[in-house]
Amino acid sequence: MSETKKKSIKGCHTFDEILDVEYGVEGTPERKAFERGAEAFILAERLKEERLKAGLTQEQLAEKIGTKKTYISRIENGKADVQLSTLFRIFEGLGKKVCLTIL
Template sequence: METKKLKNVWNFIDEISDDEEKDYFELDDILYNISMKIFDYRTSNGLTQKQLAEKLGIKQSMVSKLESGEYNPTIEQLWKISKKLGWKFNVIFEESNSIEANVWDEVDIQSEDLDIKFDEKLVENA
């Protein structure tokens, strides 16, 4: 039996997508990273969506939308969330290189390696 290796999904997307679709995938990736960061915080702290909502001063339905990635929060909303959770929040704009390189070709990236927009601060227990 012959074994075939599947193509890298990002190469496949690059091949079949136009620029608008690629932009959609890029935004979707950002929203996914945000949603997973919030979900991971909630589950690692043993909180329900309702409990996290109370901590953040928002409705449970908004936590659900944030965790599912179906909501595109504003910078101000993300900043407020980060403050309430004790996280450092950064937004970084960088110039694109003139030579386009597809890093997905070179590196096998795991989910924990993905760039996220805010990091937890170390907080000492008093």
């Protein structure tokens, strides 16, 4: 990180200001890419959290929903895109329901 960027970040007072300096202001391609990555990370962490709460291994969950352990692992590690229908199946397998909100 450049000295200029470090000084800019030190002058920030809010998290949004830090995001603006580090990834660009809202609406820029860089910021959109960061936000997509952050949303994917949050979803992956939520999946892992719910799987652990259910007391299931990746292999058990995969077997329950008819997929492979490696696929569950890849999703949890942010290495795979997941189709919506598969996402619904995964959370159903965990006894959960997925609701989408369009903003």
